[in-house]
Amino acid sequence: MRALFTRPLFAYNSGILLIVVITGLIISQLTDEYVILGSILVVEYIILLLMMLHVHDKYMKPIRKASNTVDELVKGNYRARIHIPRTGSVAELGNKLNILARNLNEFAMQEQIQEKQLTTVIDNTQSGLVLLDEKGYIHLVNRKALSMFGGNSRDYIGRLYYEVLDHEGIHQTVQQTFLYEKNVKESITQTAGMDTKYIEIVGAPIFNERSLLKGAVLVLYDITHLKKLELMRKDFVANVSHELKTPITSIKGFAETLLDGALDDKETLQNFLSIIHDESTRLQVLIEDLLTLSRLEKDEYKPVKSEINMNRLVEEVLPITNHAAEQKGISLTVEMDNNISLRADKERIKQIVINLLTNAVNYTPENGDVKLTVTDKDENIHIEVSDTGIGISQEAIPRIFERFYRVDKARSRNTGGTGLGLAIVKHIVEVHDGRITVESESNKGSTFHVYLPKI
Ligand SMILES: Nc1ncnc2c1ncn2[C@@H]1O[C@H](COP(=O)(O)OP(=O)(O)OP(=O)(O)O)[C@@H](O)[C@H]1O
Ligand SMILES: [Mg+2]
Known part of the structure; x- marks a missing residue:
């Protein structure tokens, strides 16, 4: 810093000395009085030196400061400001420079915010996005695309798409997008272990202002659910x-x-x-x-609830299943406390009990036992239907609530079953915000538990 100021000062000082010497030579032609000549030259030197210092302080130094500030701005440091006197024409320059720096700073901040917003949107969009340039190099992969292909963005960015995206369908989409210069749609399946994902890819070309192809964006939709x-x-x-x-x-x-x-x-x-x-x-x-x-x-389905006396409901249901049980010599027993009641859709709850009891009787060989127990459990009513029948294998248990699923198709069809009974039971339990569970063992029997909230 010091060297910066001393170097021009030295140059100015040399200039002043030169002027003083020239003046001395001219005046020495006019007078022989060396004392006067010396005094004039000293006074001249002092005046010139003071003038030079004034000019330096007032103009040269602020301009140098301004130049340094501009250098900082050029480097991208938009926080740089110039501090110079508030008056004079250089002050105006300084003020304008500070305003410019402030504006630049604001622009930079806005740009940063916008960039952040854009990245947030791109990363949180539910579709995968891959941006390619005209040579096929990847410039962007968003989070969703990474979740589809695995790895992190460093594995893709700056690489050629066909080196890192290992799928013939994707290669074809990109090639056709570049070739036909219009949107191309393709579906691919992605298998990772046991998991199969169905992905729809849309390749869209990107053009510059002169309508020249600049690259392509691949939009990937996970359509597995659909x-x-x-x-x-x-x-x-x-x-x-x-x-x-x-x-x-x-x-x-x-x-x-x-x-x-x-x-x-x-x-x-x-x-x-x-x-x-x-x-x-x-x-x-x-x-x-x-x-x-x-x-x-139906989404809008709501059960029509009324106060139900479970004891009466069971009395109404029993004759329906008793006949079939008697025919097979199955003993059907009921165990329940008095006055169990709940608020629910009566006909639907009846259907739960009928379907579970019918299954128990149907899938229990002759002379077996079927038992219905209803208990009051805190905020729930617990309906339990157990049998000593053929039971359900562990692999089949998660599937028995599917529509049309039957463990043994031939046997079930003989009993007149269509495989919809338990699907209906499950739906009724769900619309009542209840819960159903099964315990079963092949050839030992099954127990179905239904928990229904009392209100
Ligand atoms: N208590 C049970 N013991 C053994 N297997 C059962 C029992 N309940 C259900 N299953 C098995 O679950 C399958 C599905 O039962 P679900 O009640 O949905 O259909 P289904 O009884 O075949 O026909 P339906 O629609 O007439 O009820 C049955 O086919 C049967 O294989
Ligand atoms: Mg059934």
């Missing part, structure tokens, strides 16, 4: 069609045989008509179950 729903819907339609087809084929077959002449044989007629009757009952039950399920599955 795919699974679609699969479930397809399965459901296939299952319903299958379930409807069997009784309809049977009804049609027997009706045709009757029309072809079997009508005249009284016994065959009786026999076939009773089969047709059974099959149509089966159809009716299936359709009723499907309607019940679809009603329960």
Whole structure:
């Protein structure tokens, strides 16, 4: 700093001395009085020196400071400010420079905020994003894309897409986007261990202001959930069609045989008509179950609650299952305290008890035991249905609440089952904010526990 100021001062001082010497030479031509000449030269030197110091302090120093501040601004330090006297023309320069620095600082801050906002949006968007330049180098991968492909951004940024994104479908999307210069859509499956992800990729070209291709952005949507729903819907339609087809084929077959002449044989007629009757009952039950399920599955479905006396409800339900139990020699026992009540949809709760008891009787061999226990447990009512039947294997337990799932298709169909009973039970329990659990062991028996809130 000191050297900076001493160097010009030395130069100015030399200039002044030169002027003084020249003046001395000129005046020495006019007078021989060396005392006067010396005095004049000393006074001249002092005046010039004072003037020079004034100019230096007032102009040169502030300008140098201003120049240093500009240097700092150029380097990107927008916090740099110049401190110079408040008056004079240089002061105005200083003020303007400070305003400029302040504005630059504000711009920089705004830019930082905007950049942060943009990164937050990009990182939190539910679609994966990959940005490529025209040569195929990756410039950006957001968090969602990383969750799809694994690794961290350092593994991708600055690398060629075909070196790091190991999927033929992605390569094709990029190539076609670059080739046709328009949006390209492709679906790929990504398998990691047991997990399969379905991803839809949209490749969109990016152009500069002169409409030249500058790169592409890949937008990746995880459509696994949609795919699974679609699969479930397809399965459901296939299952319903299958379930409807069997009784309809049977009804049609027997009706045709009757029309072809079997009508005249009284016994065959009786026999076939009773089969047709059974099959149509089966159809009716299936359709009723499907309607019940679809009603329960509606988002807006709310149970119509009323005060229910569980003891009375069980009394109403028992005759329905007693008959089947008696036929198989199964002892059906009930154990419950008096006056158990709850607020719920009566018909639906009845359905829970009927479905669970019917299953218990159906899947218990002759002379077994089925027991219904209802207890009052704090804020819940606990309904327990246990049997000594065939039980359910551990692998099958998580699936028994699925629509149309039957552990043993042939056996279940013989009992007239369609595999919708437990799906309905589960839905009813859920719309009542309750809980259902199962304990079971093959060939030993099963116990279903339903917990329903009292209000
Ligand atoms: N108590 C039980 N003991 C053994 N297996 C059972 C029992 N309850 C249910 N299951 C198994 O779970 C499957 C699904 O039961 P669910 O009640 O949903 O259908 P289903 O009884 O076959 O037909 P339905 O729609 O007429 O009830 C049954 O097919 C059966 O394999
Ligand atoms: Mg059932």
